[in-house]
Amino acid sequence: MELNEKFLNNPFLLSDNEQSNISFLGSSKVLNDTIFHYSNDTQFYNLHLDDIEIILVGYILDIRDDSKNEDDILKKLAFAYKSSLDLFLNDYEYMNGRFVLILSSPNDTLLFSDATSMLPIFNYKNKYFSSHEIILKEYVKIALGIELNQYGFNMKNFLDYTNTKEIFSFNPNLMYSFRNNSFKRIFPRGNQKNLPLEYVIEKTEAYLKTQINWLNNHYDKIYLSLTGGFDSKVSLALVRPIIDKVFTFTYMYKFDENTNYEELGNFKKIYYKDNVIVNNLVENFRLNNHKYYFFSDYKAPAKYLQTLGKHVSSHHSYGLSYIINKEFDRSSSIHLKSTLYELAKLSFKDVNDDESILNDIKHWAPRELHGQKEILMNMFKEYKKRNYTDEIFNFGHNIQTMLYWEFRMGNWHSNITQETDFTIDTYILINNRYMIKQFISLNKKDKKEKSLLITIVKNNWPALNYFIANSFDTLEDRI
Template sequence: MSIRLYPLGYILSDEIVKKLPSNYVSQELSHNYFYYIDKGTPYSIYESEDNFLIIHGEYMHIGINNNIPNHKLAEKLLFLYSNNFDEFLNLLDYIAGRFTIIVKEVSSIKIFPDATNARSNYYCTDRILVSSHAFLLADVLDYNIPKGKIKHEHKIFLNTLYDNVKSTISNHYTELMSNKVTRFFPRENNPFSNMDEERKFQLIEKFWKTQIDEFSKYDNKLIFSITGGLNSRFALSLSKEHINNLSFFTYALKEKIDNSNNVSRLLSLDYAIVTDILKDIPLNHKFFYLHDNPKTLTDEESKILNKNTTHSHLPILNKYVEDAFGDNSIHLRSNLLEIGQAHLYRRREVESSSKEAKDSVMRMYKRQTTNTSFLEQLYDEFVSNTDYLSNTYDYHTVDLVYWELRMGRWLCEVYNNHDSILRTINPFNHRALICLSLAFPYEQRRDLYMFKEIINRNYPILNFYGFNNLKNLYEQSKEKRNL
């Protein structure tokens, strides 16, 4: 398997970097800065007399009324950054993909992550040095890289294993050297809250489908993971027009139901529900049986994969995917949808406040730490240093916590696990699309109303099968009648 170090990554410095992976190449950049990328990674650079702007990674502008072509986007962004910063920020809200925007002006460098920090970014606090991967910086700086599991406190807020290396987070830009972290979203109340429901649905469909239409033109094989839950079916419904050109997979332990432990029970649920769906909807689909058809990684492959991420997540999936689909695939994912589903307060509505935000952080991370007082101290320091949640307008603070602190740190590292084999795209990673999902009343978000309505508009039969429930819609209604 052709696993490489720090795939799809980058490093930017004001000094020549000598310790680089063999797959990294230098890209021409003026102003005495040095930009290195994993060979073949998409990027765009636009330079003016004093400034430059880099878009590193996959990106696609999808506006309400028009779309800016990729080859013009960097120039447009730099012009707006220099002449109308508010419009620059507005434009960012309509860029989908998995990317980082780096802006150099006369006296500073600023890092703007994509909508959910899906392209991870790590920067040094004592020099001009920023990279896509934490351990790429560690290699350059000759820092020790641990062999065991990384403690949870080194993977949350801005924290890393190293005191002088920090992470970016969603909806905030970072200025290098000053290390100032500034919230740039939200800048107003949710502009979609008072929009007609039909118009909301139309925009959600446009923002998602435009991306699928474009990716379908690529030479890469498009693959799609499908489970027994709602999110993958929402994504499938919006990809229906291209269903014959998509390849699907589901991973399970065995080719049968196995309820012997919690993990096997959950994966068996996916196996059973997807099996039912496949009886009615013919998909080009494969099951990966992790127990019945085991695969292994070599020591060298494991070593590389461990360096590519700070959060190991099913690294063996690389083997299954490459064997099934080759190494030139784009993986369409749908994990982020939980941001619009009141995920942290679905059981009961809570007020939008700094107190509820802090309580949600403590609940969210309590299983990963035995020292809750230390966790509270870390959060309080983070809030103090960044002025976190100081102005959230009508966005719920708990939604922002889940969006920025959970998804903005965890999911990017999940993606980093599989970049050697897959280029990962999540069409939901478009700030305006996320805002649309948050523009419905709490009760509708709690009940997943928008997601089920979109499925009903685009592929109604997908609502028939149970969502993480072995009983289909008819069986569930029958059960309710018999109560």
């Protein structure tokens, strides 16, 4: 298959072959235990410190200090690693961004992702790794002479599965050793805690502010999707100090004064309610940079949809991908997404048997497998082996919450970003292990009541709480 590099952002391949066998991956760097193949468009930073070399693909920031640049951050990580892996991992918890990090030393060459693999990594046989499933599939075909089979349906990025048999996604809470050809779990490293709301706010609030400063110093335009839900309201509250740089947008169906809400289907009811709530937010908070994008105004060409479908590993919203490709300016801009806040709301029962766990996550599986209990159980058991999932139990963490983090966000959501990343990059305010660790440690009562997120809005733009999320009501209606 001929690959279109335009649809492959930051492409790379890690293999033991001196040739990438992929036409546009024409440059390479030889590391101690693997070879890094990249293209002219791959954005990466290369650091040498004594006998340590670090390659960073993508962008990174330290949430503790927004003034640090890549050189500062990677030097600190390298010095920490020279002391011990534990010290390195302590610092690594504070790293946000969308990146892949390769650390090579005389002892080993290690591969890490950001906290949710937002810059995805795919692997074949625990030996070959790439930025894109399609690149890895083509490499295996050309270099190894093996034609990998596809599943007969879209796997929906369930667990660590891709649409290609034998190619798996990289779990963000694992690291990979090229010397040992094996994975190792790097989170959790401590026992689960049950933390009060006040403690979590105290330990995370300052790090939200440093990230807003970092965004302000690095970008001229910050695109923020605004909906009638609560999560986008949290992001909106946090960017209040730099609101003039924020360009909110809402993708929408067209409604008029004759539209009868009660006659709409459930799907369009969601959009109708979004329309009403977003209008209230735009008008009352003077969001002068807001824009609506109506699906009916953007008919994506068949060739665009076909090419995108062949190059990415998800099938979420190709229509939105086309809108963003047509309307967004990548120059000095970034897309601020409001995902991951769900981790401050999830409140699963604590169970330790596979059947109960699978029952809580099976709705994320492909529709074709919903009635296939035995197949799903076998898939889950194989996943657990590959990802050392049983180690999570040893630290007392809720397994379903960790699965949501590691595969729902670390495989499903991370691959969605590929649908738009060739137009604009993505940022998420809590995409670091330190903050996620605090959020998932909230007690169940505060999770169910969304206490942390409500407090974040209250502390940053309290009037936003006047409009009730996903409702036509306001606070006055609830009195």
